[in-house]
Amino acid sequence: MAYVGQAGMGKTTLLAQARRRAAVHGCIVLWARGGEREQRVAFHVVRQLLQPLFASLSEEERARVLGSWANVVGPALGLVSPDAGLSPDHQGVIDGLDWVVTDIAVRRAPVVLIVDDAHWADSESLEWLTGFTARAEELPPLVAVAYRPDELPPVTEAFRRLAKRHGSRPYELAPLTVEAVGLLLRDKLGEGVDEAFCRECWSITEGNPFETVELAIKIL
Ligand SMILES: Nc1ncnc2c1ncn2[C@@H]1O[C@H](COP(=O)(O)OP(=O)(O)OP(=O)(O)O)[C@@H](O)[C@H]1O
Ligand SMILES: [Mg+2]
Structure with missing residues (x-):
């Protein structure tokens, strides 16, 4: 889902809600967020997704999940220090990640992968996520991503195409209605807020929730 x-x-508010609900339903939630400053750090998002899970595993479990991919995927995940003589090729890491995450998704189902701010994700992680998500249609994990469409780098065209493949998707978040802005304002400023004032605020913020919350804080 995009x-x-x-x-x-x-977007973040929605994904946070999805994360909470998934956890309540007993899902394993793997979560990451693209970072503007880490955009050039290869596999940064993948590390965020997987490191907490690996940290919770025993040595034996970790070795079992990584299997023969330990020396290929381990360094990219920051689990194994890169061996001096060993420089795993890019495609090898992508293939290894496919195997490792598929293993996790099948053995630990239900698994939910959430990537926020995908427009800032490093290109290596996005490349992996695009390939994995295309295949994951036949696999159990749910993949939910969010991004600012205008800020998705051109190199991620395959990712954009994948998100568009499903009919009405990606889901574009609609602005808040006048009524919703009214509810938010009354929640922050009290029940005395009248209809005309709500409409005025709505026209200023164009129903953007962040702008609406900020405006309410300024008025307070
Ligand atoms: N449906 C909503 N109702 C009320 N408040 C909301 C709603 N959605 C978001 N907000 C509020 O709006 C603010 C911005 O929301 P959020 O951080 O989720 O936006 P975003 O799309 O992730 O933005 P960015 O692209 O900058 O990351 C937050 O303070 C949040 O509490
Ligand atoms: Mg956000």
Whole structure:
């Protein structure tokens, strides 16, 4: 599932809710967020996704999950220090990640992968996620991503195409209605807020939740 929207439209809020619900239903949630400053750090998002899970495993379990991919995938995941003479090729890491995450998804189902701010994800992680998600249609994990569509780098065209492949998707987050802005304002400022004021705020913020919350804070 892909959710798109400009800054402040509620993507992180929505994914946080999905994360909470998935956890309540007993899912294993693997979560990561692209970072503007880490965009050039290869496999940064993949490490965020997988490191917490690996940290919770015993030595034996970790070795079993990595299997014969330990020396290929381990360094990219920061689990094994890169061997001096060993420089795993890029495709090898991608293939190894496919295996490792498929193993996790099958053995630990239900698994939910969440990537927020995918427009800032490093290209290596996005390349892996694009390939994995295309195949994961036949696999059990749910993959949910969110991004600002205008800020997705051109090199991620395959990722964009994948997100578009499913009919009405990606889901574009709609602006808040006048009524919703009214509810938010009354929640922050009290029940005395009248209809005309709500409409005025709505026209200023164009229903952007972030702008609406900020406006309410300024008025307070
Ligand atoms: N549906 C909503 N109702 C009320 N408030 C909301 C809603 N969605 C988001 N907000 C509020 O709006 C603010 C911005 O939301 P959020 O951080 O989820 O936006 P975003 O789309 O992730 O933005 P960015 O692209 O900058 O990461 C937050 O303070 C959040 O509490
Ligand atoms: Mg966000």
